[in-house]
Amino acid sequence: xxxxxxxxxxxxxxxxxxxxxxxxxxxxxxxxxxxxxxxxxxxxxxxxxxxxxxxxxxxxxxxxxxxxxxxxxxxxxxxxxxxxxxxxxxxxxxxxxxxxxxxxxxxxxxxxxxxxxxxxxxxxxxxxxxxxxxxxxxxxxxxxxxxxxxxxxxxxxxxxxxxxxxxxxxxxxxxxxxxxxxxxxxxxxxxxxxxxxxxxxxxxxxxxxxxxxxxxxxxxxxxxxxxxxxxxxxxxxxxxxxxxxxxxxxxxxxxxxxxxxxxxxxxxxxxxxxxxxxxxxxxxxxxxxxxxxxxxxxxxxxxxxxxxxxxxxxxxxxxxxxxxxxxxxxxxxxxxxxxxxxxx
Numbered sequence: 001x002x003x004x005x006x007x008x009x010x011x012x013x014x015x016x017x018x019x020x021x022x023x024x025x026x027x028x029x030x031x032x033x034x035x036x037x038x039x040x041x042x043x044x045x046x047x048x049x050x051x052x053x054x055x056x057x058x059x060x061x062x063x064x065x066x067x068x069x070x071x072x073x074x075x076x077x078x079x080x081x082x083x084x085x086x087x088x089x090x091x092x093x094x095x096x097x098x099x100x101x102x103x104x105x106x107x108x109x110x111x112x113x114x115x116x117x118x119x120x121x122x123x124x125x126x127x128x129x130x131x132x133x134x135x136x137x138x139x140x141x142x143x144x145x146x147x148x149x150x151x152x153x154x155x156x157x158x159x160x161x162x163x164x165x166x167x168x169x170x171x172x173x174x175x176x177x178x179x180x181x182x183x184x185x186x187x188x189x190x191x192x193x194x195x196x197x198x199x200x201x202x203x204x205x206x207x208x209x210x211x212x213x214x215x216x217x218x219x220x221x222x223x224x225x226x227x228x229x230x231x232x233x234x235x236x237x238x239x240x241x242x243x244x245x246x247x248x249x250x251x252x253x254x255x256x257x258x259x260x261x262x263x264x265x266x267x268x269x270x271x272x273x274x275x276x277x278x279x280x281x282x283x284x285x286x287x288x289x290x291x292x293x294x295x296x297x298x299x300x301x302x303x304x305x306x307x308x309x310x311x312x313x314x315x316x317x318x319x320x321x322x323x324x325x326x327x328x329x330x331x332x333x334x335x336x337x338x339x340x341x342x343x344x
Contacts, residue, residue, distance in 0.1 A: 004279055004286065011293035015064075018300035022063065023056040026307045027314070030056070055194070058201055060300065062193040065204050066257045066264060067299035071275075071291040072215050073253040074268025079222050079284070080246045081146060084332050085156055087269035088254035092138045092163030094265070097258035098189065099166040100134025101127060105185055106177040128203060132255030138162055139251045143243075190316035191262040193303055200260050207256045211249050215288055218245060222284040265318055266325020271295045273328055298324060 024030045034048050074087035081091075088094045104127055145158055174182055221242045224232035229239050257264070275290035276282065302320040 004281075007278055008289070008293070011290070011297060014297045015293060015300075018297050018304075019060050019064070022060040022300045022304050023052060025304050026056065054197075058196055058198060059193045059303065061201055062196050062204070062261060063299040063303045064296050065201075065208055066193070066261055066267070067271075067295035067297070068212060068292050069208055069253040069257045070264060070268040071271035071295035072212065072288060073250045075272040075275075075284075075287060075291050076215065076218075076222075076246050076250040077268070078272055079225060080143075080243070080250070082226070083156075084273070085269060085329070086159075087266075088135070088250070088258075089263065089265040089268055090156060091142050091159035092166060093135045093142075093251060093254045094258050094263040095163035095166045095170075096138030097131040097135040097255045098263050099138075099170055100130035100132070100255070101188065101259055102170045102173045102185060103134070104130035105188075106173040106181050125203065128207070128256055128259045131259035132252050134166075135255035135258065136247070136251040138166065139247055143247060188262045191264050191318040191321075193261055193317060194314075196260055204256055204260060207252060211253055212292075214245065214249055218242065218249075219284045219288060223282075226282060261317070263318070264321055266321050266329065267295065267299065269332075270325035270328035271298060273332055274298075 020035065024032060024035055028051060030048060030052065034044055035052065038044050038049065038052060070088065073093075077086040077088065077091065077093075078084060080086070088097075141162055142159055149158065174185065177185070221232065221237045224235050224237050225239075225242065232242075233239055254268070271291050271294050272287060274294050275287050278294070279286050279290050281287065299321075302317060302324065306315045306317050306320045308314055
């Protein structure tokens, strides 16, 4: 218990440290004294104020939101499928969200899509709705197929194939779209926390905060589900309701962040496993909180690296998350049988 408390304290301390560092570092270095003066309400140069409040601060907040949403979505899916390699990216959920965004942004003259996209705030809501519907569609397909597949590898292959099908549809939409729409969509697919304003952040918060609260209320049923559906039913868990909650929460969390930041890979699968390795538990009361803190710190770190401090360019966030996430996935696969014991 003491070790768990110590780890939680360290992670809690690291969040504001990483958050501040993400704001200070970038192509333009911001002196720490300037940042402190702004926090104290002291008047600072207008250029510094714009960089901090309009560029760096929103980006850091978005990184935190992604660090919360994707790990929780991945954790729920791993428990739901009792599969250590399940996550929104691997099972095609993020690709489904990409299809929704593609239909919305590359739809051209598709009736209401074209009309809604002409209005700023409405467009933000439309983007989220389209991404969530796309993610939910693929999630429902995977859930429908899962009971008929008893092999973990086969389920993952099916998820990848569903992702390939949705990617093919997206490619067709790209082929028929105009160059401006195509360029904007391709930039979106690289993944980025930049370019989002306070309106988008408020919309993300309207989804993520309630979904996070719902996730915390599912801790005990999720623990029971790990031991099997029959055992969970014996404890009074309503399996059908729990399945519905997991599908909705996991899909919405993945869809919302994907709508604004693009598809971000490996975080959903890697962070829950890091939490299990650090805290050595499968108890969701610990794992949900640990995944949130680890996810926030990791995404803030990835964002710092992607900004290439000292250079005038930046990397797509996906390239950085892959550097951290891919080794974790390889480790889980090599761990093999030992890992799957927690899900059988």
